[in-house]
Amino acid sequence: TQTVSQSDAHVTVFEGDSVELRCNYSYGGSIYLSWYIQHHGHGLQFLLKYYSGNPVVQGVNGFEAEFSKSDSSFHLRKASVHWSDSAVYFCAVSPPNTGKLTFGDGTVLTVKP
Amino acid sequence: EAAVTQSPRNKVAVTGGKVTLSCNQTNNHNNMYWYRQDTGHGLRLIHYSYGAGSTEKGDIPDGYKASRPSQENFSLILELATPSQTSVYFCASGDAGGRGQDTQYFGPGTRLLVL
Numbered sequence: 001t002q003t004v005s006q007s008d009a010h011v012t013v014f015e016g017d018s019v020e021l022r023c024n025y026s027y028g029g030s031i032y033l034s035w036y037i038q039h040h041g042h043g044l045q046f047l048l049k050y051y052s053g054n055p056v057v058q059g060v061n062g063f064e065a066e067f068s069k070s071d072s073s074f075h076l077r078k079a080s081v082h083w084s085d086s087a088v089y090f091c092a093v094s095p096p097n098t099g100k101l102t103f104g105d106g107t108v109l110t111v112k113p
Numbered sequence: 114e115a116a117v118t119q120s121p122r123n124k125v126a127v128t129g130g131k132v133t134l135s136c137n138q139t140n141n142h143n144n145m146y147w148y149r150q151d152t153g154h155g156l157r158l159i160h161y162s163y164g165a166g167s168t169e170k171g172d173i174p175d176g177y178k179a180s181r182p183s184q185e186n187f188s189l190i191l192e193l194a195t196p197s198q199t200s201v202y203f204c205a206s207g208d209a210g211g212r213g214q215d216t217q218y219f220g221p222g223t224r225l226l227v228l
Contacts, residue, residue, distance in 0.1 A: 004155075009153075034216075036217075042221060042222075043117070043203055043205075043219030043220050043221050043222055044156070044203070044205075044217075044219045045219070046216045046217065046218070049216065090155055090156070092155075094215075099144050099161070099163075099207050099215045100146075100158060100161065100171070101146075101156075101158070101215075101217065102158075102172075103155030103156045103157075104155050105153065105154050105155045106153075106154070106155050
């Protein structure tokens with residue numbers, strides 16, 4: 001069974017700041033990792049995913065994430081946030097060949113002007 | 114032209130009543146999913162489907178049934194609704210990439226209140 005932990009329930013930054021949202025997982029084998037964003041009152045939207053290869057993956061709107069096998073982590077980063085990045089961010093994991101996602105509880109990102 | 118739509122968007126039901134939540138996708142994806150999201154938590158998988166005629170149990174299937182009559186449509190059925198099923202329900206379709214993990218595309222959600 002896989003688990004996902006997002007240690008920060010809330011993160012607040014100012015516009016133009018960099019941000020890192022943390023995600024740690026536990027699973028005994030190879031696993032897919034992904035990030036989704038949810039704006040208030042909407043469904044989730046895909047940001048990026050990783051399975052193998054370059055541990056740094058690029059996503060939409062300037063987001064990137066870095067996989068670390070030693071730390072069992074897949075942290076999401078953005079170099080310069082915009083107020084429109086305010087949303088809830090979910091990390092998700094999936095064993096290969098299942099399509100089933102297990103989500104973390106989410107991190108609420110608030111970007112102040 | 115939203116690719117995953119859900120109806121109704123809001124629903125109030127009575128305890129013991131039957132509730133059907135509908136989902137339609139125009140992505141031509143094989144996989145479809147039903148999740149519930151409770152305040153302060155991530156999404157939890159209820160049922161999913163790999164194609165028309167197929168349904169599979171997710172992580173929390175008790176009290177729910179699912180139906181996939183066609184590629185486009187996937188319904189979630191609460192035969193005897195209970196207040197504990199008050200939640201926001203999301204449908205998603207998945208593109209089943211070659212290595213087996215979908216990128217999932219979500220609908221706008223249905224807010225269900227069971228009184």
